[in-house]
Amino acid sequence: MHSSIIRNNETDYEALLAFKAAINDPLHSLESWNSSIHFCRWKGVTCGSRHKRVIRLNLVNQNLTGFISPHIGNLSFLRFLSLDNNSYSGILPPELGRLKRLQSLSVSYNLIGGQIPASLSNCTELSSIIISYNKLAGPLPPELGSLPRLELIAFSKNNISGSIPSTFGNLSSLMRLYGAPMILQAKSLIPNELEGTLPSYLGTTLPNLQIFSVGINLFSGTIPVSLSNATNLVYLHVGYNRFSGKVPSLVKLNKLGVLALSGNLLGKGESDELSFISSLVNATSLVSLGLDDNNFGGQLPVSFWNLSTTLSRLFLTRNQITGTIPSEIGNFVSLLDLRVNDNRFTGMIPYSIGKLRNLQFLDFSRNRFSSNIPSSIGNLSLLLAMYLSENNLSSGMPSSLGNCQNLLELNLSQNALTGPVPREVLSIPSLRTVDLSQNQLNGTLPVEIGVLRIWSISMFLGTTLSVKFLVLLEFFEGLQVLDLSSNKLDGEIPSFLGEFNLLALNLAFNDFEGALQEDGIFKNASLISVSGNPKLCGGIPELKLSKCRLKQHKKSSLSLTSKIVISTFCVILGISMILGVLIVYFLKREKKEPPSNPFGRSLLNVSYQSLLQATGGFSRDSLLGVGSYGSVYKGILEEKLVAIKVLNLSQRGALKSFMAECEALRNIRHRNLAKVLTACSGVDLQGNDFKALVYEYMPNGSLHDWLHPQLDKDLTRGELRYLNLVQRLNIAIDIACAVEYLHLQSGTPIIHCDLKPSNVLLDDEFVGHVGDFGLARFLSKATDSFSKHQTSSSLVRGTIGYTAPEYGTGSEPSTLGDVYSFGILLLEMFTGKRPTGAMFKDGFGLRSFVQNSLPDRLSDIADPELLNERETGTEPSTNGLQHYNSIGNHKYEKCLVKVLSVGVACSADSAKERMSIAEAVNELKSNRDALLRNANYGDEM
Template sequence: MTLHQTNFYAFRLMYLRVILLFSASSLLCLQLVAITATTPTNETDHLALLKFKESVPHDPYNILSSWNDSMHFYNWHGITCGRRHQRVTALNLEGYKLRGSISPDIGNLTFLRFINLQNNSFYGKIPQEIGHLFRLQQLDLNNNSLEGEIPFSLSNCSNLRFINLYVNKLIGKIPVELGSLMKLKKLQLPINNLAGGIPPSLGNLSSLTTFAAAYNNFVGNIPEAIGQLKGLEFFSIFMNKLSGTIPSSLYNVSSLQTFSVSNNQLNGTLPANIGLNFPNLQNLLFAGNEFSGSIPTSLCNATQLQNIDLGKNKFLGPVPTNLQNLPYLFLLDLSDNYLGKSLHFLTSLTNCSKLNTVDLSTNQFRCVLLNSIANLSTQLTELYFGGNELFGTIPTSFENLVNLIVLGLDDNHFMGIIPTSFGGFQKMQLLALSGNKLSGEIPTFIGNLTHLFKLDLHENKLEGTIPPSIVNCQNLQFLVVSQNNLNGSIPQQLFGSSSLPLVLLNLSHNLFTGILPFEVGNLKNMIELDVSNNHLFGEVPSSIGNCLTLESLYLQGNSFEGAIPSSMTSLKSLQRLDVSQNNLSGSIPKGLEKLPLLENLNLSFNNFEGEVPIEGVFKNISAISLIGNSKLCGAIPKLQLPKCFVKVMKPRNSVGFKLAIIIVSIVLFFILFSSFLVLYWMKNSKKKASSMVSTTNLLPSVSYKQLYQATSGFSLSNLIGSGSFGSVYKGVLHPEETFIAVKVLNLQHKGASKSFMAECNVLRNIRHRNLVKILTCCSSMDYGGNQFKALVFEFMTNGSLDIWLHPEIDSEDQSRDLSLLQRLNVAIDVASALNYLHNHSVPPIIHCDLKPSNVLLDNDMVAHVSDFGLARLLSTDDSSQKQTSSIVIKGSIGYAAPGKIF
């Protein structure tokens, strides 16, 4: 080949390379353009946030009102953007009572690093699209109402450090895929409905410091792989259904500070070197399992221990005597085990100056309780020795434990008197001395224990009577002195006008004499009253019908006479009634068959006569006892009582008979006419006096604590509505399991107190099937010492008319629709209520705020008018009518009271 040809081919080759390079560059540029065109921009974030807002229809604080086009989205409330790209990096809407679902469009916020939606009411599922957020580091969705499973797509978020999903309604298993999140530090899942086993793949999370999965339904064994987490500090799986033994590898994780496996089905023994392996351990919580063996003495080498709970297991004694090595010990619970006979280890607790609670109940300790008990920490507030075999007298040295709130010495063999030193327990709230052999009288110093909440002295050998000084215990709710030798009459101080707030009073199996005081009707909060097996006589006081919360009433084994008072038929909460073995007579009140909750009725061995009712509790042969009443008849066939004889009067034609009829008719007419005049006078007097009565006192009251517990601490998940004067919560009032609606007044709002009084004024006397029924009220102080006012109503399961006419755009309300017939029925119900208020109530009542949201629908779609906070009571006197008139319009914008403006 010539030189010319060689140069030609070289040039051609170089030319082809340039062409190829140019083509590749062009193609790369086209690809970059295409990528740029499809890459999410801040406009993508803008649209995603608007979609998120659409899925949150309930925003009581109008937090999302700033999410509009009047400003750039990086200035929207709860939004944080990065400086470089102006993309959303954080979404923080914690605690604003938002209610809605989490939009799948959240997955388009690809620069998100932090999501904080905790303490709201989000429902529905966690969208799988959240797995698109590969930059996400922290996910806080705790304390909502989220359902469904944990998205397995979370495993795509490789930068996740914190996952907080506790207090929701999540189901299913922990996704195995979460084991790939190598940067994860905290995985918190308590208080859900999760099930299945703990996946061994979690053992791969080498950065994990916290694993919390309490209050779920996990089953199976704890995986051995969990022991690979050498940085684990917090391990909590209590209140599940896990079984088997704890893996030995987990006992070697020296970084553990909290080791909580209580209330499962675990077994095995504690390793001998447990205290040496856990130098940082602060909380050892193994209660409520089936652990056995001895408590290792090495446990006290874990000198940082604060809480030791090994109760309700099968541990054997003795208890280690080197507990003085635990200077930070706060709680020691060894209850319900088999820990030997000696209490010598108590001496070793004298160095534990921070000790607050000691529970040694229900073991097999059999010895004298020594005066060395006085050397325990003065910070001690709870001390339990109940259910052992301790004997001798109760040490007087208890007086050194001045901060005791709870003392349980019940079910032992203590003898002698109640020490006078107990009079120094100024903070005592619960004193349990039952099931012993104590003698003497109930000391008068009991009246010094002004914080006493429960006093249990039953099953002893106490004599005398109940000291009148007990009336000073104004917080006493539980008083149990049954099975003693107490005598004399029942002190009226228990029931006086300034009566104790007793919930349970048990005076049974004593030697009390006299009558049951009429003042028993003052016990408005009483749930159980037991005066059985004494020597009481006289009639059962009719005032017993005032104890409207009463569930159990035991009067058997006395000498009561007369009839069962008809007022007893008003005890709608009554579940158990025993009046057997008395001298009661007359007929059985027919109203007893209408008590909805009555499930046990014993009327045996009395002198009742006449027809036995056949409805309610009387239909259940196993729920009633009528033996020993020979003059009863009728009843259901299974009771095999004789049929009732109906006496037929034969007509008489004698002049005397006709004359008698005329005389009786005249007398009856005179009595009826006189009764009419008396009733008319009483009605007018009642009108004049009604304005002078403190209306809130006529309603039964509940405590703030009861409402706090009924609504789960006024949880956001129980919030069902809010208005200008306050918020309404759904709740369950224990122990009768009554569904209620609690209207909590916002006392910071001007006019809220006036609204409370107005509503009490209106609702205290009116009764109509189409008016909401008030159950009770509460005017008290909350736990922060602030004034608290609330009204308690029947819970209406179908909500307000407003949510049926204008359903919210969420999954729960889409199916709501009212037929023409239902709408007509609702209109008739509302009209009926207004007719009653305007024309039949005395005095007439004007609602002043009638609107769909103030019309509630019960389970049968019957309408009830509610919210009388702006209602006015009209006087029938013309002059006073004019005085209440005003040109100010009250009520909601868009609504006005029909007929007149007040």
């Protein structure tokens, strides 16, 4: 480094070195921070073009620990400070107040304690303060009310106490205030401790307010009437506080997308308490309405059924609402989640419920609905869970329920249902939990019950079923709890039942007969109940059954099938014993080291109990999503937010997926790969095998959620669910760099085999991270061909729409197969169209759609959101990435054409004709750089 440059910028140079000295850097992210190169080229450091002074410090997601050095205050030209998603402790140094040019402070997802420094009020250029998910305590400094440019302040998930300062009424530029996580169903999260009443000025002195989120706190009093004056509000979350009284009119909030009033003390069970709903009729963008867990009474007003048809989440749970659900419920065709349980609704479930074809979750339980279950409910083909328990439903179960082929949970218990259980219902392959108890069902269960694939379920059939026991049980290998009590079951209890890994078995009050065995579960009296079966005998003494009388059998009672099963079992047992002897022999000959943690010494194997606690018992509120081989939960481990992937070991291929992911992630590390923190390989509380992987949590979810938003938990699409051109380019480059690393730079080449938007996760800074290595494959170094021990022709090699065409003819996985998947993904990113869309059929696919229109008919294929950005020159400023004001139409269109051309070149049908991933990386970077050179950044320095 030239000494003159060091002298001219000595203050910044020394401040950065002091900043580095205060932290630990396990990933060696700051290895470049040395005197061999100018500090403006250090990782995470950006300097202004004129004076070469530090204007941006971005060290997001680097696993840094230690504390923020007070020398940070010497970077007097600093405008943007981003330290999110690390493990900083200590405090926010008061010296931050010396950064007079600071515009954005973002230190979320750390372990920072102490109070919010009042000195930040000296940073008069501040437009955003993001300090969520830390350990900050104490009150909000009143001094922050003097910041004239403050547009966003986020302090969710801390220990902030006190009230909202009255000085905040002076924040005339304020658009977004986050005092709670952007989650509607979030009672399990640790709240802040803000209290008192909401300021009466909210809607009057804060006219630009768009987001007001103070849920999960201790606020009380009434909701301010002035809120209706905040006409720009799109997100209002005051749920899970102690608000009481009536909800004021919200008639002027025509832009409102999310209204969360859940978990308060609103209403007194009186008849007119839902009248405010009439004021929401003009909110045509309303997507989520949460009124659950209050004391609202009376009937839903007629105007309720005139709310926006964009409504996708409706929660009325646990109130005192009366009346019926009219046929107008069918107007809400966008509904994904409908919960009206624990109220006083009466009448029939309307036939028009079948119009809600997007519905995934339906809960009408614990009401007073009567009559039959409408057959139209079979139209809800996307339904995952349906709860109609504890009502007065009668007649038979409709066979049309069998059309709900994605159903995971079905609860119809405690009704007055009659007739047999339809074979179509028991043939649903996805069912995991079924509760039909306390009805009046009869008849026999069909043989088709054998197709059920049950995973860790409890089966409750406490009804008057008359069924041949053998037919029922032969296929329930995943059962843990079986309750068939209080029925009319007869015959002998089959001997194989003792071989099930059941935790509880209730056969009480039936008509079983014969000798009860004494092995398996039957040797533990605390796990079984057989009382109320007077014809049973024998068993262990603790059961106090009568002794069996000896009698001769004229012939063997074994059927031909049983004999075949026993013979086969004996053969397998014999072979297993021989193999066991051989294995022991060879183990004695070869001294082997004990198996090591698949992730090396740096990662500990966490216990099942710690993951159970981290996720609140793997609660529904913690569930992030369900995949092919398991479920992903959000949790907190050692005070750090993580994503926990729990394998469904009953699913074929799940164990291989776990091992493949362990092997793939053991020795690879790249900024654009999902980072695995640890693993769990053990048993659960019932002694069953349990395997899980723990990843860094990605706050912005998956790329799929941004490209194809259906239900935005936070806002309407126009606010936070949009990626501009530069962001999409950056994410595409992130993905390409990850693939290039896997193929060319990771030692043994690794093929991902399942590149798609849902497997690309986005961190706080919208950096893309490729994840889910459950199908990953390794290439042999010697032959560059697929290792035979790693492959099977029967294994799935990806997802329909993204899988290379040669895989369909039996070709082995290859790096060019990944390139094809990347090409399709790239086309999807910039067209906004899924490769499996209805328009693509009969040989006409996404690639053909794009190729046939390039370069002249760009407007026919590009994502309309991008075209709108081109026309208006706008881009959302909420995402914290590149800010640009305008790009000429010609330059914009030229960039789009080139990017789409890369996608076409990568997704050629012939593997030999595809562009290499290295070329793709270079092309995309070149296009991005060219685009940004033509963008207007304003006066940088």
